[in-house]
Amino acid sequence: xxxxxxxxGRDWVSYVEAPSERTTGASDLALxxxxxxxxxxxxxxxxxxxxxxxxxYARHMLDGDxxxxxxxxxxxxxxxxxxxxxxxxxxRLQTWLFRIVAREVFNARRRQRPVxxxxxxxxxxxxWSDTEHEAAGRALWEALSLALSELxxxxxxxxxxxxxxxxxYYDIARVLDTSSTAVRGQLHRARQTLAIxxxxxx
Amino acid sequence: xxxxxxxxxxxxxxxxxxxxxxxxxxxxxRWVEVADDVLRNVLLARRRSMPxxxxxxxxxxxxxxxxxxxxxxxxxxxxxxGAAVSRVILSVSRDSVLETVTIQMLAxxxxxxxxxxxxxxxxxxxxxxxxxxxxxxxxxxxxxxVHFSDVTVGNPHLFDPGDx
Numbered sequence: 001x002x003x004x005x006x007x008x009g010r011d012w013v014s015y016v017e018a019p020s021e022r023t024t025g026a027s028d029l030a031l032x033x034x035x036x037x038x039x040x041x042x043x044x045x046x047x048x049x050x051x052x053x054x055x056x057y058a059r060h061m062l063d064g065d066x067x068x069x070x071x072x073x074x075x076x077x078x079x080x081x082x083x084x085x086x087x088x089x090x091x092r093l094q095t096w097l098f099r100i101v102a103r104e105v106f107n108a109r110r111r112q113r114p115v116x117x118x119x120x121x122x123x124x125x126x127x128w129s130d131t132e133h134e135a136a137g138r139a140l141w142e143a144l145s146l147a148l149s150e151l152x153x154x155x156x157x158x159x160x161x162x163x164x165x166x167x168x169y170y171d172i173a174r175v176l177d178t179s180s181t182a183v184r185g186q187l188h189r190a191r192q193t194l195a196i197x198x199x200x201x202x
Numbered sequence: 203x204x205x206x207x208x209x210x211x212x213x214x215x216x217x218x219x220x221x222x223x224x225x226x227x228x229x230x231x232r233w234v235e236v237a238d239d240v241l242r243n244v245l246l247a248r249r250r251s252m253p254x255x256x257x258x259x260x261x262x263x264x265x266x267x268x269x270x271x272x273x274x275x276x277x278x279x280x281x282x283x284g285a286a287v288s289r290v291i292l293s294v295s296r297d298s299v300l301e302t303v304t305i306q307m308l309a310x311x312x313x314x315x316x317x318x319x320x321x322x323x324x325x326x327x328x329x330x331x332x333x334x335x336x337x338x339x340x341x342x343x344x345x346x347x348v349h350f351s352d353v354t355v356g357n358p359h360l361f362d363p364g365d366x
Contacts, residue, residue: 022359025360029361029364029365030359030362033362034279034286034359036289037289038272038275038276040245043245044241047241051233051237052233055229055232070236073240077241078244079247082249085249089362139224140217140220144224145225163222164226194218195218198214198221199211
């Protein structure tokens with residue numbers, strides 16, 4: 001159970017050491033092994049390497065709500081710290097991290113409102129309304145952000161993990177608890193929809 | 203009127219690639235501002251822990267299992283360049299007395315395992331005496347086992363067998 005410390009007992013490792021070559025030069029697996037044994041400097045290095053990517057994912061899955069994304073990312077990483085002793089290297093560390101973050105993000109979104117994971121409930125809109133034509137005047141990145149927010153949950157998640165983070169189909173499938181074939185399908189539909197949106201923006 | 207899905211034109215693909223890069227950078231700027239605070243809060247989370255009984259001149263106290271594990275790892279890794287701790291397993295009796303300690307190690311190829319094991323035991327015994335016996339009380343442990351589970355070609359502090 002992961003919780004807030006009560007301060008009982010001697011705490012020999014209550015600080016984070018300054019980074020050294022033993023942390024910055026270590027592989028993810030070596031760092032995860034050491035962090036699992038209480039090495040906070042190793043954990044801080046893992047955090048430095050991977051936390052911004054998990055925040056990116058959370059922010060775009062939560063419709064750009066930065067504060068919500070920050071809170072969810074923090075909750076997820078607290079679970080990472082607590083669960084690291086159970087990580088045995090069966091997958092890449094990045095995949096394992098995103099799996100925890102994706103679950104927290106999904107739960108956070110579900111608390112706000114029902115999540116339509118099924119693509120048939122959220123068909124990509126076929127044309128732009130008058131309001132949406134205003135989007136054509138926005139910056140390029142804002143147009144993409146808007147287009148992403150229209151995608152169904154699994155398509156959006158698959159696209160972010162592939163295009164932002166470079167995960168393989170296999171790793172994306174492990175993060176989202178689905179199959180590589182399903183991921184391929186989700187990505188194909190996401191790319192088609194985004195292509196239509198961005199073509200209209202152009 | 204519904205539009206049919208189209209294949210990406212090269213220009214659209216380039217637009218999306220450019221937008222992706224820009225959007226990625228926008229999100230990163232925000233994280234830079236808050237990351238330190240988030241890390242600080244994350245490290246306040248407490249791992250599951252068994253209390254282990256310790257004796258000091260002023261009486262009995264209890265030390266959390268993660269503290270013992272962290273201290274063993276820190277001391278052993280610091281003093282043994284050719285080996286690294288991979289896991290520490292403690293077993294504790296119902297009345298919180300430490301009974302067995304198993305230290306799983308990775309060794310770098312070329313080092314003598316028996317010598318490394320002796321060093322690990324020596325360091326571990328000193329750590330346990332310091333943590334649980336106040337440096338003066340005898341700490342009786344039923345078994346202190348050292349197990350070499352794997353070998354690395356590179357420095358085991360920097361690499362894992364899974365990397366090689």
